[in-house]
Amino acid sequence: MSTRITRRDVLLAGAGLAGACALPRFAFAQDAGTFRVGTLCPITGAGSPYGSGMQKSIEAMVAEVNAAGGAGGRKLELFSEDGQTKPDAAVLAAKKLIEVNKVQAIFGTWSSGVTLAVMPLTDAAGIIEMNCSGAPVISTQDTKDLVWRFQATNDRFGQAFAVIAEKRGYKRPATMAFNNASGIGNAEGFTKAWTKKGGKVVASVVYEPNRASYRTELQQVLAQKPDVIVTGSYLPDSTILLREWYQTGQPVQWIMPGWAANPDLVKAVGNEVIDGLISVDSVSNENAASFKAYSDAYQKATGKPGSTNVYAAMTWDMVMCLALAMEAAGPGASVTQINAKIRDVANPDGTKVYTFAEGKKLLGEKKKINYEGASSRLDFDKYGDVTPDFGVFVVEKGQLVRRDVISI
Amino acid sequence: MTITLVDVVNLLINGSIDGLLIALPTLALTLVMGIARFPNAATGDYMTVSAYAGIGVQALGGASILLAGLGAIAAGAAISVVFYLWVFRALRGRAPVASLVASIGVAFFGRSMLTLFAGHDQHTFSIPLVRAWNFGGIRVLPTDLYVAGVALLVMLLLFALLHLTPIGRQMRAIADNPDLARACGIRSGRVLLALWATVGALCALGGMMFGIKAVVSPELGWELLIPAFAAMIVGGIGSPIGAVAGAVLLGIASELSVPLVGPSYKIAVAFVLLLLVLLLRPRGLFGKAIAAR
Numbered sequence: 001m002s003t004r005i006t007r008r009d010v011l012l013a014g015a016g017l018a019g020a021c022a023l024p025r026f027a028f029a030q031d032a033g034t035f036r037v038g039t040l041c042p043i044t045g046a047g048s049p050y051g052s053g054m055q056k057s058i059e060a061m062v063a064e065v066n067a068a069g070g071a072g073g074r075k076l077e078l079f080s081e082d083g084q085t086k087p088d089a090a091v092l093a094a095k096k097l098i099e100v101n102k103v104q105a106i107f108g109t110w111s112s113g114v115t116l117a118v119m120p121l122t123d124a125a126g127i128i129e130m131n132c133s134g135a136p137v138i139s140t141q142d143t144k145d146l147v148w149r150f151q152a153t154n155d156r157f158g159q160a161f162a163v164i165a166e167k168r169g170y171k172r173p174a175t176m177a178f179n180n181a182s183g184i185g186n187a188e189g190f191t192k193a194w195t196k197k198g199g200k201v202v203a204s205v206v207y208e209p210n211r212a213s214y215r216t217e218l219q220q221v222l223a224q225k226p227d228v229i230v231t232g233s234y235l236p237d238s239t240i241l242l243r244e245w246y247q248t249g250q251p252v253q254w255i256m257p258g259w260a261a262n263p264d265l266v267k268a269v270g271n272e273v274i275d276g277l278i279s280v281d282s283v284s285n286e287n288a289a290s291f292k293a294y295s296d297a298y299q300k301a302t303g304k305p306g307s308t309n310v311y312a313a314m315t316w317d318m319v320m321c322l323a324l325a326m327e328a329a330g331p332g333a334s335v336t337q338i339n340a341k342i343r344d345v346a347n348p349d350g351t352k353v354y355t356f357a358e359g360k361k362l363l364g365e366k367k368k369i370n371y372e373g374a375s376s377r378l379d380f381d382k383y384g385d386v387t388p389d390f391g392v393f394v395v396e397k398g399q400l401v402r403r404d405v406i407s408i
Numbered sequence: 409m410t411i412t413l414v415d416v417v418n419l420l421i422n423g424s425i426d427g428l429l430i431a432l433p434t435l436a437l438t439l440v441m442g443i444a445r446f447p448n449a450a451t452g453d454y455m456t457v458s459a460y461a462g463i464g465v466q467a468l469g470g471a472s473i474l475l476a477g478l479g480a481i482a483a484g485a486a487i488s489v490v491f492y493l494w495v496f497r498a499l500r501g502r503a504p505v506a507s508l509v510a511s512i513g514v515a516f517f518g519r520s521m522l523t524l525f526a527g528h529d530q531h532t533f534s535i536p537l538v539r540a541w542n543f544g545g546i547r548v549l550p551t552d553l554y555v556a557g558v559a560l561l562v563m564l565l566l567f568a569l570l571h572l573t574p575i576g577r578q579m580r581a582i583a584d585n586p587d588l589a590r591a592c593g594i595r596s597g598r599v600l601l602a603l604w605a606t607v608g609a610l611c612a613l614g615g616m617m618f619g620i621k622a623v624v625s626p627e628l629g630w631e632l633l634i635p636a637f638a639a640m641i642v643g644g645i646g647s648p649i650g651a652v653a654g655a656v657l658l659g660i661a662s663e664l665s666v667p668l669v670g671p672s673y674k675i676a677v678a679f680v681l682l683l684l685v686l687l688l689r690p691r692g693l694f695g696k697a698i699a700a701r
Contacts, residue, residue: 212618219418
């Protein structure tokens with residue numbers, strides 16, 4: 001190969017260099033008329049049954065905000081990445097969203113492991129993070145009050161489990177937890193609430209993800225002869241757990257969180273295995289007009305009713321809260337100013353509103369508003385957490401039938 | 409908690425089944441390592457794609473699990489041969505790292521194509537669930553026996569192929585010394601085609617067995633890659649018998665450690681064992697010592 005440099009090479013290199021210099025300026029140009037937001041929904045991994053729906057719900061709400069003329073004089077511009085339900089992958093994606101796309105809010109982190117991994121990045125960048133995660137530590141690590149949680153904490157789930165177990169007269173509970181902040185949070189929340197009631201947990205096991213079998217773990221728990229097993233689990237591992245438990249032939253009741261015990265689990269293990277299992281989930285704010293609006297949009301985007309994906313209702317509310325806060329903060333507000341308005345537009349004292357257009361109109365008239373969410377009443381406490389109600393679903397003939405709603 | 413003999417036997421059974429499951433992809437890894445001479449990171453995704461093919465066959469018309477298995481094997485062999493002809497053949501003679509990096513690309517490509525068409529939902533093989541046979545507390549699952557039986561049969565067939573057939577002898581010759589093999593008139597192209605088809609079939613069976621026991625999801629095979637690598641290293645790189653021994657040993661060791669260290673650390677125990685083997689016998693249990701020149 002010849003090493004001579006021709007004029008053509010020099011020209012080419014020069015053009016390339018000029019292009020490279022110009023490129024970042026194009027990419028990073030922050031248009032005054034837009035507010036950049038990113039999504040990190042769990043399109044793949046354990047959260048995949050919900051991720052695509054969450055994403056579509058965000059897209060629909062962003063379109064609604066923009067169709068209403070934007071919020072605070074700005075249109076929302078969406079950048080989407082797949083959080084993969086994996087902390088390492090989500091961190092890379094979050095870096096890209098923050099550093100390359102310059103987003104000012106990130107929506108839709110689902111697993112607690114992912115949220116906990118992404119939080120330091122969003123905090124350092126001073127941008128808003130909105131999630132559907134349950135791990136209790138998220139509340140205390142959110143030192144700048146930039147993190148907003150739209151799902152009940154695992155601690156609250158654990159409390160709900162204890163209320164249900166007591167109501168149904170169980171005496172010898174055991175816990176099984178997937179080894180992450182959420183799974184363990186569920187189990188510990190239950191244990192805390194149960195021992196407070198004067199009860200004793202006979203066995204507790206923490207198990208690892210992605211195994212072909214959980215027989216050894218089951219063997220340890222079943223040896224203590226529990227009458228109910230409470231889990232902090234996900235769909236794939238719950239499938240394996242239930243199939244292997246059924247094959248052992250030892251009778252026991254199961255109480256599982258709704259993100260694991262859903263129609264997919266029924267399909268995966270069969271009616272006979274799962275009959276009678278109790279699934280507990282936060283219930284969407286189903287009687288509110290905001291839920292109806294969300295559900296219609298969800299039906300249009302996915303062909304399924306909105307009630308099939310509680311997390312999509314949460315992501316719908318995320319965009320809504322941010323947009324209303326932007327509107328309340330006024331044109332050109334900084335992220336901090338917008339963030340400070342989130343409680344103002346969502347918490348009580350103020351006219352209840354259910355859609356963005358309604359809220360925008362009232363805010364324009366300088367009135368105080370209280371957005372009632374599609375996912376819950378959406379009243380944020382001092383940690384930025386909400387307290388939804390919990391539905392108790394029992395699997396009967398292959399259907400998840402709601403038997404009870406409890407408040408904690 | 410007191411540990412009884414019954415518990416230990418149960419743990420031994422669990423560990424052996426786990427090990428036999430991992431042994432299939434480990435064999436696929438070690439064969440490629442020995443003959444094509446690079447760590448094939450796409451092994452796991454060949455498993456995933458084949459398991460989905462099995463699910464697809466079963467979904468087509470409630471076909472039997474046997475037909476699903478045959479479909480998976482056909483798909484596994486096909487994808488493996490296609491990627492050899494398309495990617496790995498062009499990289500022969502280059503440094504192994506080129507093929508390694510390419511295989512990571514193949515893995516991503518395979519998985520992404522799969523999720524594009526099949527989505528991200530989990531699937532299960534519909535097999536009847538049967539209660540375990542209980543021998544005084546020692547529980548044996550018929551499904552486990554079935555999985556273990558198939559795995560053992562496949563290994564037997566593989567060893568017969570390697571040691572009793574001309575193509576197997578040629579594979580071993582190339583593994584021993586590629587230059588000498590060529591000088592003896594062994595046409596490596598044909599041998600490599602046979603190798604990749606075999607590797608694909610092994611991955612397919614591994615994917616099927618894992619899918620039957622657990623669930624079929626897009627990450628099925630990728631997640632098994634690290635345990636399979638560990639088993640290959642423990643057993644000795646390039647040694648088929650070592651692959652099986654390594655996988656079963658790691659499986660049993662991690663299950664047996666549960667009463668002592670708890671289930672959270674059983675995976676770590678497998679890797680401690682790996683470190684010990686590397687310290688005391690760097691070539692692995694059945695590996696050949698290779699002097700650096």
